[in-house]
Ligand SMILES: [Zn+2]
């Protein structure tokens with residue numbers, strides 16, 4: 001592949017004369033990049049191939065050193081020796097693309113573009129092309145509708161809100177279409193502060209633990225963008241606080257993700273807005289524990305209630321309910337209260353409440369209780385630990 005690629009006529013690819021200057025090459029490149037951009041020609045393999053070729057040609061012809069080499073030898077390759085075979089690969093995507101070189105070039109191109117009022121592009125061209133290499137969609141280059149991105153939001157609701165459902169007003173920040181430029185990002189010959197570097201002219205990049213200060217690729221270091229809408233600084237969208245009303249459904253479980261359609265960031269070029277996703281976290285209740293659609297609760301029981309049996313009141317999410325405790329109930333025994341759990345809208349039914357009884361020792365602060373317990377001890381002569389003794393010894 002590389003050898004075939006290397007023999008291409010870059011001048012022909014860009015449709016310029018061999019004597020063309022940098023300006024002519026850049027203009028032609030921009031025109032062609034737009035025409036063959038994958039966003040404009042979805043699924044068109046031929047266009048994609050043309051787009052790659054145009055990129056490649058511009059990569060070489062826009063750089064004086066590379067162009068000189070190309071003019072002299074008829075090909076240019078930074079890392080593939082002329083007969084080096086396919087070592088660098090030429091697969092889909094980057095191929096033998098030299099990213100660092102590309103960055104440098106684009107910075108230059110951006111700087112030049114800042115002085116080039118005729119095309120009405122400002123430094124936006126860098127981002128357009130840059131975005132296309134990372135799967136990003138390129139709004140200005142393609143002028144294609146682009147869907148807005150989704151937003152994620154975490155929401156805490158208390159136990160009762162989760163049981164009964166609730167209406168919540170969320171204060172979020174979302175990108176809305178800029179009203180000044182109606183999302184186009186451009187505004188005549190106005191000059192705006194570069195949003196990429198906030199006017200500093202440099203951006204910081206991390207490479208592992210190292211930090212680099214690079215000339216801002218968007219504005220080429222000027223800190224300003226020409227022809228950019230001053231309200232949105234060429235973004236076409238503005239971050240604004242917004243209030244979104246969300247209905248939290250009855251019985252929502254902690255970790256549920258709710259989708260609010262169209263409440264994500266605004267789209268570009270007439271594209272639809274993204275969605276807002278809300279991840280709900282339900283705060284714990286001190287006594288009621290959610291277990292799917294069931295509610296678990298531990299309820300204390302006196303020794304006499306457990307021994308003699310009783311009808312006791314237990315809390316449910318509906319209020320108090322009567323629970324019949326049979327004679328001889330043991331500690332840890334569980335009882336089911338049907339349909340006293342959480343409403344499940346999908347099943348259109350309710351779960352149960354599961355009551356676990358916890359035996360409480362009697363209060364022995366008065367003599368009468370101790371007397372009765374002594375009496376009980378005389379009657380109750382069975383060894384409650386007999387089972388253990390039988391099982392705890394190793395077999396003889
Ligand atoms: Zn605007």
Ligand SMILES: [Zn+2]
Nearest residue numbers: 194197216219
């Ligand atoms: Zn900048």
